[in-house]
Amino acid sequence: MKLYILRHGEAGPAATDQVRPLTSHGREQVEQVVAARHGDLDAVSVVITSPLRRARETGAVVARALNYAGELVVSDALTPAGSPVAISRLLDTLDAGINGRGDGPEQSILLVSHQPLVGQLVAWLTGQTQAAWMDTGCLAALDVTVCVPNGAQLLYMERPGP
Numbered sequence: 001m002k003l004y005i006l007r008h009g010e011a012g013p014a015a016t017d018q019v020r021p022l023t024s025h026g027r028e029q030v031e032q033v034v035a036a037r038h039g040d041l042d043a044v045s046v047v048i049t050s051p052l053r054r055a056r057e058t059g060a061v062v063a064r065a066l067n068y069a070g071e072l073v074v075s076d077a078l079t080p081a082g083s084p085v086a087i088s089r090l091l092d093t094l095d096a097g098i099n100g101r102g103d104g105p106e107q108s109i110l111l112v113s114h115q116p117l118v119g120q121l122v123a124w125l126t127g128q129t130q131a132a133w134m135d136t137g138c139l140a141a142l143d144v145t146v147c148v149p150n151g152a153q154l155l156y157m158e159r160p161g162p
Contacts, residue, residue: 011053029136139158139159
């Protein structure tokens with residue numbers, strides 16, 4: 001499975017963290033990264049976002065840029081306080097060829113979430129001891145053999161320009 005992990009774009013202030021909106025710069029960050037990796041992301045079959053506003057808005061920007069016809073799935077497993085193990089369970093429920101169970105074509109899944117979770121997830125899947133730092137709008141691409149510690153290879157990290 002190809003797993004794409006995207007940190008939401010830059011967000012502005014709000015009364016609570018849950019409702020912080022993307023800024024125009026944040027939208028541009030996401031559009032830039034999607035344009036740079038459009039060929040890879042075009043194969044995405046499922047987009048899952050955190051329920052926080054900035055992540056849902058980031059998912060919508062991605063969906064528009066890719067002409068994604070599917071529904072944006074929202075999951076509490078992708079909140080900033082989520083865990084790699086909870087995400088592994090979420091991915092396992094998708095029956096998307098994870099952990100060697102799928103018999104169809106390789107799936108491509110995009111997760112839209114937050115630091116520190118995105119960095120922890122990349123480190124957990126690739127067997128690193130320190131969490132990766134992912135700036136806003138940063139996209140990590142992984143080739144996942146099994147959704148367990150050290151079960152994936154980091155293919156690249158695409159960072160938006162300034």
